Amino acid sequence: MFESVLVANRGEIAVRVIRTCQRLGVKAVAVHSEADANALHVRVADESVLLGPAPAAESYLDIGRVLEAAQVTGAEAIHPGYGFLAENAEFARRVTDAGLAWVGAAPEAIEAMGDKVAARAAMAAAGVPVAPGTEPLPDADAAAGAAARIGYPVMVKAAAGGGGIGMAAVDDEPALRAAYETARTRAERFFGSPAVFLERYLPHARHVEVQVLGLADGRVLALGERDCSVQRRHQKVAEETPSPGVTPQLREQMLAAARRAAEAVDYRGAGTVECLVRADGSGEFFFLEMNTRLQVEHPVTELVTGIDLVEEQLRVAAGDPPALDPDRLPDPRGHAIELRIYAEDPKRFLPGPGTITRWEEPSGDGIRVDAGYAAGDTVTPYYDPLLAKLCVWGPDRPAALERARAAVAGFAVEGPKCNLPFFVELLQQPEFVSGSYDTGLIERMRR
Amino acid sequence: MAEEIRAEMVANVWKIVAAKGDSVDDGDTLVILESMKMEIPVLAESSGVVAEIAVDEGDVVQEGDLIARVE
Numbered sequence: 001m002f003e004s005v006l007v008a009n010r011g012e013i014a015v016r017v018i019r020t021c022q023r024l025g026v027k028a029v030a031v032h033s034e035a036d037a038n039a040l041h042v043r044v045a046d047e048s049v050l051l052g053p054a055p056a057a058e059s060y061l062d063i064g065r066v067l068e069a070a071q072v073t074g075a076e077a078i079h080p081g082y083g084f085l086a087e088n089a090e091f092a093r094r095v096t097d098a099g100l101a102w103v104g105a106a107p108e109a110i111e112a113m114g115d116k117v118a119a120r121a122a123m124a125a126a127g128v129p130v131a132p133g134t135e136p137l138p139d140a141d142a143a144a145g146a147a148a149r150i151g152y153p154v155m156v157k158a159a160a161g162g163g164g165i166g167m168a169a170v171d172d173e174p175a176l177r178a179a180y181e182t183a184r185t186r187a188e189r190f191f192g193s194p195a196v197f198l199e200r201y202l203p204h205a206r207h208v209e210v211q212v213l214g215l216a217d218g219r220v221l222a223l224g225e226r227d228c229s230v231q232r233r234h235q236k237v238a239e240e241t242p243s244p245g246v247t248p249q250l251r252e253q254m255l256a257a258a259r260r261a262a263e264a265v266d267y268r269g270a271g272t273v274e275c276l277v278r279a280d281g282s283g284e285f286f287f288l289e290m291n292t293r294l295q296v297e298h299p300v301t302e303l304v305t306g307i308d309l310v311e312e313q314l315r316v317a318a319g320d321p322p323a324l325d326p327d328r329l330p331d332p333r334g335h336a337i338e339l340r341i342y343a344e345d346p347k348r349f350l351p352g353p354g355t356i357t358r359w360e361e362p363s364g365d366g367i368r369v370d371a372g373y374a375a376g377d378t379v380t381p382y383y384d385p386l387l388a389k390l391c392v393w394g395p396d397r398p399a400a401l402e403r404a405r406a407a408v409a410g411f412a413v414e415g416p417k418c419n420l421p422f423f424v425e426l427l428q429q430p431e432f433v434s435g436s437y438d439t440g441l442i443e444r445m446r447r
Numbered sequence: 448m449a450e451e452i453r454a455e456m457v458a459n460v461w462k463i464v465a466a467k468g469d470s471v472d473d474g475d476t477l478v479i480l481e482s483m484k485m486e487i488p489v490l491a492e493s494s495g496v497v498a499e500i501a502v503d504e505g506d507v508v509q510e511g512d513l514i515a516r517v518e
Contacts, residue, residue: 233485343483351483352456352510381457381507385483417456 001318002026002076002101007041008066009081011372012388013294014041017079020310022046029073031066033059035380040372047073054382060084063091067098077101077317079310083384086293087114087162103317105214105292109265113290117159117197123287126264128257131276131286133199140177143198147176150200156180158187159195162289164234166190169201202276204438206245207231208285209274210258211301213309214267215326216316222255223305224332226297228274230426232349232442237419238426239297240337241304243277244397244435250283261290270294270313279438296340296389299370303336303393305329335400336393339408339423343385343416346425347446351385352417354378362410366393366403369411379416387413390423397435401427450493450517454508458482463504465515469497477515478502491517 004027007017014030018041021028030045035054042048049069051059059065061084070078078095080086080103089107096102104110113119120130132150136159137143147154147170156179158166166186168179180196188194211223227243228236246254258273272295274288298309307324315322324330344351359375371388373379379387392407394400408423429445431437458480465477471491478489478500498516502508 350455350487351485353482354457381459381482383483385485 001314001320004029004046004073004075005077005079005103005314006031006066006070006073006075007045007079007081008060008085009079009083010036010039010041010060010383012370012386013081013296013372015044015372016370017081017310018044020308020314024311024314026314029069029075031060031069033382035382038377040374040377049073054380056084056382063088063094066091067094067100070095070098070100075100077103077314079103079313080293082291082293082296083163087291089114101317103269103313105267105269105271109267110292112265113292115159116157116161116289117195119289120287122264123261126260128261128264128287129285131200131202134197136195136197137180140180143180143196144173144176146198147173150198152176153201153203154198155201156183157197157199158183158191158193159197160191160193161187162291164231166196167234169203202278202286203440204279205229205276206243206279206438207236207274207288208243208246208254208277209272209295210254211295211298211309212258212262212267212271212273213312213322214262214269214271214316215322216268216319218266218268219326220259220262220267221326221329222258223301223307223329225251225254226295226300228297229437229439230432230441231439236297236340237342237442238337238339238423239300240335240397240400241300242332242335245277245279245438247283250277250285253283254285257285257287261287265290267292269316270298270309296386297338299368299389299391300336300338303368303391304332304334306333334393334395335397336391337400337404339390339404339426340386341388341390341411341413342419343379343387344419345417346419346422349419349422350417351381353381354416356413356415358412358414360410360412361388362390362407366400367391367407368393387416387418401433449498450491450495451513452477452489452492452515452517454480454489454510454512454514456480456482456487456510458487458508460502460504460506460508461486463500463502465491465497465500467497467500471495471497471517477517480508489514493517
């Protein structure tokens with residue numbers, strides 16, 4: 001194992017990675033922007049380095065500054081968390097070129113999955129089902145022609161994209177033309193490439209993903225699924241495992257497909273294979289994309305398996321044997337739910353930064369809070385609005401729901417806007433409570 | 448009658464869409480703000496003529512700051 005690891009991130013995920021490092025006796029080095037000089041991840045780290053000004057491009061995304069921070073602190077490895085540089089193949093290369101260990105997927109695997117169009121082709125070749133779709137389309141006329149062939153509704157997507165940015169589902173040609181132009185502008189701005197493609201959209205579907213772990217010896221393990229269908233703006237708000245919409249038979253097929261997907265790119269470390277599952281009970285599912293990093297919602301998998309995914313990532317990167325027994329994977333036990341506590345209003349989900357005047361976390365059996373903030377901290381407009389992840393475990397789904405309701409009631413955040421009241425609503429919403437919901441749930445709740 | 452449009456949150460001004468003198472309808476986008484990795488369009492709340500755009504691209508606005516006036 002490494003003696004020290006630099007965590008190239010901020011907020012809750014930096015804190016979460018640092019905690020595992022410290023449990024393993026590994027020195028944890030934090031990096032931060034000027035705006036985060038006194039942030040929680042800096043306070044819990046063993047050492048910290050200032051990267052630069054608040055805008056991410058001048059701090060958390062500055063590859064040269066991050067590498068310099070690793071050099072001056074003598075860190076042996078870099079853990080990128082999620083977002084920022086986590087899926088940046090050039091960064092991964094420069095980390096290893098600098099003689100450091102990269103706690104993530106190989107740059108080749110990041111590239112193979114980063115181009116969504118190429119990834120679809122690779123997955124189809126590996127026998128993983130993909131939805132009907134297109135190559136990148138040069139203009140709105142080409143998009144309109146392709147959409148007519150695939151059939152509406154279609155989803156407009158950025159080829160280099162992720163995180164729901166630029167994505168839009170459209171029902172007809174005028175909407176398609178508008179969405180095509182918007183997607184190109186956003187894709188250029190956020191991903192540096194305007195390439196946009198289309199994929200058939202499933203209006204009644206669940207978003208279900210499989211956690212994979214590629215071991216140092218090349219074996220790929222599938223560690224169960226997560227249901228991430230509770231979304232606003234194509235971004236996740238709540239996740240759970242097991243998925244109430246996945247039968248044991250479908251689970252077996254999805255886990256096998258996820259292993260094939262990861263093996264096709266010779267995957268090492270933690271990754272997630274995202275799929276859409278038809279909500280009509282047909283058991284049909286399609287590959288969406290693979291996230292070549294630790295996923296935000298990884299704690300629900302940890303709660304039902306007892307596996308520390310960050311420890312396994314570090315072990316793979318260090319060339320150590322896994323802590324889990326690959327030949328005797330634990331059967332998932334009970335049910336886990338994650339609620340993303342965002343600095344946004346609970347009705348329209350618009351963000352609102354501010355100084356936290358009150359912060360009280362629930363605690364107790366089956367409750368885990370991964371927080372990036374505490375009372376007195378300021379939530380700035382520079383970064384994403386995730387404040388904390390409230391995760392609960394129960395022996396079954398009704399028990400987990402009950403625990404979630406109590407935990408939400410025991411969570412108090414004042415200062416910035418906060419979506420906690422949305423979860424009070426969600427946890428008594430009939431579709432959610434019954435488990436029959438799909439990705440249209442929040443839209444229906446707000447109609 | 449003038450309508451004053453103010454910022455609902457701390458944000459950066461990403462893009463100015465409307466200009467002084469433009470005729471706008473209720474619901475037209477005047478300015479696009481950005482906060483916490485999200486674009487937030489600021490809309491006209493009545494029809495009229497833009498009398499003032501009080502911000503520049505790249506400005507940081509605080510909650511309650513004037514963004515535009517529509518007459």
